[in-house]
Amino acid sequence: MGLGFAVGVLGVLILSHAAYSTIQYRTLLKITDDQFTGPPINVVVELIAGMVFCMWAALTVPGKFMSILPHSDENRVVSLPANLDFMIFNHRGKAFPLETDLKLK
DSSP: OOHHHHHHHHHHHHHHHHHHHHHHHHHHHHHHTOOOOOOOHHHHHHHHHHHHHHHHHHHHSSOOOOOOOTTOGGGOEEEOOSSGGGOEEOSGGGGSOSOOOOOOO
16 A cells, blocks of 8 residues: 555545544534635645545556557457448457347347
8 A cells, every 4th residue: 555545545534434423514504594606715725635646646656657559469459340430359358248139028
């Protein structure tokens, strides 16, 4: 667990606290019979800080991008149809069955 993951967890905790604070604020407004015009400024600041932390963690946690090797055997064309608009490549969709027995009524 690196720094990026810890910052992401902190961002989620801050967002959760902002949600709880908003719910608590609305409950207080119901008790005092006041109108809800918007969340307090501290909740807005918490939301912005939590969003920034979560976005920073989302960009740093996955790691570095790996290059795609053009001459790899995994990047080969399975079949080359006459119409080149519908070329089929190796991908995760091969795990799904090709034939479906669905009938529309």
